[in-house]
Amino acid sequence: MYGVKMKGIGKAIPEFKLSNHDLAEFIDTSDEWIQTRTGISSRHISTGETTTDLAVLAGQSALIDGDIEPEEIDLVIVATVTPDSTMPSTACAAAKRMGIKKATCFDLSAACSGFIFASEIAVSFIRQGNYKKALVIGAEVFSKVLNWEDRSTCVLFADGAGAAVYTRSEQDQILNIVTASDGEGSDLITLPVLTKSNRFNPNEVSEAYMYMDGREVYKFATTEVPKNILDVLEGTNYAANDIDWFILHQANARIMDSIAKKLQVDKEKFFKNMDSHGNTSAASIPMALADVKEQFKPGDKIILSGFGAGLTWGSIFMIW
Ligand code: ACO
Secondary structure (H helix, E strand, O other): OOEEEEEEEEEEOOOOEEEHHHHHOOOOOOHHHHHHHHOOOEEEOOOOOOHHHHHHHHHHHHHHHHOOOHHHOOEEEEEOOOOOOOOOOHHHHHHHHHOOOOOEEEEEOOHHHHHHHHHHHHHHHHHHOOOOEEEEEEEEEHHHHOOOOOHHHHOOEOEEEEEEEEEEEOOOOEEEEEEEEOHHHOOOEEOOOOOOOOOOOOOOOOOOOOEEOHHHHHHHHHHHHHHHHHHHHOOOOOOHHHOOEEEEOOOOHHHHHHHHHHHOOOHHHEOOOHHHHOEOHHHHHHHHHHHHHHHOOOOOEEEEEEEEOOOEEEEEEEEO
8 A cells, every 4th residue: 555645736717807796796695695695795707718728727726836747647537527528538639738648537516525526536546556647637617507597696706727736645645535425405506418319309408507505505515514524523533623734615704614613613713715615516625625625734633524416425634
């Protein structure tokens, strides 16, 4: 078994910034409602940037940050639920543009837990010796699947990409990973796939927007995530209060505060950037890592935690 280290982190966002005030000009909402319920005040929205464009920019910035050449990468996983196409995978299309020529590339669908699930696969593969350097990217253009007349979702979600490189290493930085799913909650957050070409099927899906039962998802996140964080710490000789940084999926500031309270941990240890980025689903954790990494000190204890559609959830415990 090999040790694994995160070496190189990057992010990319579309240029166009959309504020809560801008949203209030075309739907019945207000800056006050969005800020107090979610902690979001603005987000970046694509005016043409594709999921692959953002994945490439985030991936390249992670490679530069880690001082890694594209040819060294032998595994690329893109976590996304908003790919540009289902064939080819975003991973294959992005790898080509990054100059990654000899890697195994595939996409992974686990919504807002996507980066954690993809990281678990990459870390396990490197541990077993199958690969040496894996590029894991979370990339989303949620704006293309939002119903811009549905104020319960269009004020929350946004576009962006984040990426991290995991490498084989003498020092093992990843102490534990615990992921889980519960298909019983599969109706709570949905995004159908458009189907319009089977002449024999009268029931094809001609309109496909994302839907979310926010209240139920809120209950799920504030119940399961604290338990999952305790699970990932179990057997490691560390308690929640020993952790220096909690880097959670950036869905909602109130969810984070509630999780901090349940764990009896200072909420200031929960990094937040949803204020200026909104909920970017699979991209949010690596984007948050890119924003906070300069503040990490060697030996800092870090929990990464994602939760979302499926339902899916999971955490990684690592030491910087
Ligand atoms: N502006 C103004 N009012 C609104 C808006 C809006 N944008 N959206 C909803 N409202 C209204 C509702 O109509 C409702 O009005 P009513 O009481 O007259 O019926 C009222 O505000 C309260 O609505 P709730 O849905 O109960 O609001 P809540 O306090 O639950 O906040 C929110 C909603 C922010 C979505 C919250 O439930 C939440 O954060 N849920 C979790 C979302 C999440 O974490 N998702 C992560 C996974 S996403 C993924 O995997 C892709």
